Amino acid sequence: MKNRHSSLAVLELIHRYGPCADELQLTKPRKPTRHDVASTPLSPVEFQLYSYYIVTMGFGTPEQKMSLFVSLGSDVTWIQCKPCHKGNCYRQKDPLFDPSKSTSYSHIPCKSTQCSILAPDTPSGPTCSSTGNCAYRVNYTDGSETRGDFSKDTLTIAPNINVSAFMFGCSHYSNINVGLEAGVLALSRSNSSIVSQTANQFDQCFSYCIPSNPSSKGFFALGKDYNCTTKFTPLIYISQSPYMYFITMIAIAVDGRKLHLDATDFGGPGNTYMNSGTTITQLPNNVYKVLARTFNYFMINDYGYFNAKPPYDALGLDYCFVPHHKNVVPVVSFTFQNNVQIDLNFFGTIIFYNKSLMCFAFAGNDDYSPTFGTTQQKTFEVVYDVGKQRLGWIQGMC
Known part of the structure; x- marks a missing residue:
């Protein structure tokens, strides 16, 4: 800490x-x-x-x-x-x-x-x-x-x-x-x-x-203890859910290569719900498929991993791999309103089931907007400056 x-x-x-x-x-x-x-x-x-x-x-x-x-x-x-x-x-x-x-x-x-x-x-x-x-x-x-x-x-x-x-x-x-x-x-x-x-x-x-x-x-x-390097994106008020925290996702990249998605694929302003009770980030199905297939391609062709059969569980993880000793994976990046970009580390991208099975820690859903889960928030200090209607990210704080 x-x-x-x-x-x-x-x-x-x-x-x-x-x-x-x-x-x-x-x-x-x-x-x-x-x-x-x-x-x-x-x-x-x-x-x-x-x-x-x-x-x-x-x-x-x-x-x-x-x-x-x-x-x-x-x-x-x-x-x-x-x-x-x-x-x-x-x-x-x-x-x-x-x-x-x-x-x-x-x-x-x-x-x-x-x-x-x-x-x-x-x-x-x-x-x-x-x-x-x-x-x-x-x-x-x-x-x-x-x-x-x-x-x-x-x-x-x-x-x-x-x-x-x-x-x-x-x-x-x-x-x-x-x-x-x-x-x-x-x-x-x-x-x-x-x-x-x-x-x-x-x-x-x-x-x-x-x-x-x-x-x-x-x-x-x-209380407040952030510094000038904190990256802030606006908190968006949604009248149907006035007490919840929403931000606006506009782009996703894998190893620096932006996915071919329009901002409208994520939904309108305030499309992303910040959640402390959801383990993995859930994306609209069309967005998830593009991200997961791209990540899988890089894992197999650029990082030398082999696919493994996904476990049957309620999280609905589709892409799994046989771990190897390097524990290095493609960097998944999210861009939010105000061009705030966060880069996920290994633990924000992968969930281990056991020593011989690890899975891509994302899932698709039938909703038209993302839910940002706790796995993807790991090691960031996530700052909710409610008074100023903004949410900040500080990397590597724990």
Whole structure:
């Protein structure tokens, strides 16, 4: 990890199956979704296939440490809380947050201004509990949900860096499963996310760096610490998804040779969705086919690799290879609006299944726009300067 300025709030960012995970029962998803986990043991070579990145923060006074799944697409930060009757909460590695043990915890009244910020962020808007407190509910696209009290308490982000009266969901019912984590850290542009709630402290800016290997540590930071060499592309507002992060992809190259694609092949402005819960970048089928075939051609003819049969799995990887000792592959480059070009390294291009099989870490989809996954973001510090409506890339930061 590169040195960071002390004015930032900087936390370790780890893969769920990476450092410090030895004591956990490792689990493997039935399909690549951030909310659904089955009980099949996960082998070390499969760690990198699943996009789960975790930070630890403290809730309450005195603080109770909670591990949180980092989510760019979530609007409300929530954790599981006591009381939670058997069957209403999933198993987590941390003890449930106990509001009764926090001297700074309080409920938010249902008719307060603070409760009203949930109106655009939850399907049903804020509701009142039987005791007159603000209640929240978050429904996910897979049909799962979490609900409970919309509350406030002191949030300890890092030593000596606190947020008083931080608003979050205190869940008493969750049929969702984010694994063994206590809950979700919401990083969207919504009024209830940590980005908006800490705007006065951190100027609506955060960044993260995903390490090349799940056994290594990256970082998550709140606040500004970028330099003049940071490459910025505009964040585009999409009215249908106002709280998500979109940028505009305009070109792709392989080993410096631009693919024969028009900008319209990627979609219009704001065509690319930045996602923390998707492992590999998904491209429109026509774009993916051109990229994958070009990459495969170079791998076979210029780099001396041999094709291998792809594994059957839900990621849908089509082009696989027999590894050799060099671990050198063609450079895949993306160009975004403002001619911001990023060059992927080996770990941003290839996923290893085992010692004898590696695959091109991209897939096609039926959508007309790309989703930029975490594999392609590895080793970049990705800067979300929400206040200035721009997204920055700094290479080689972890």
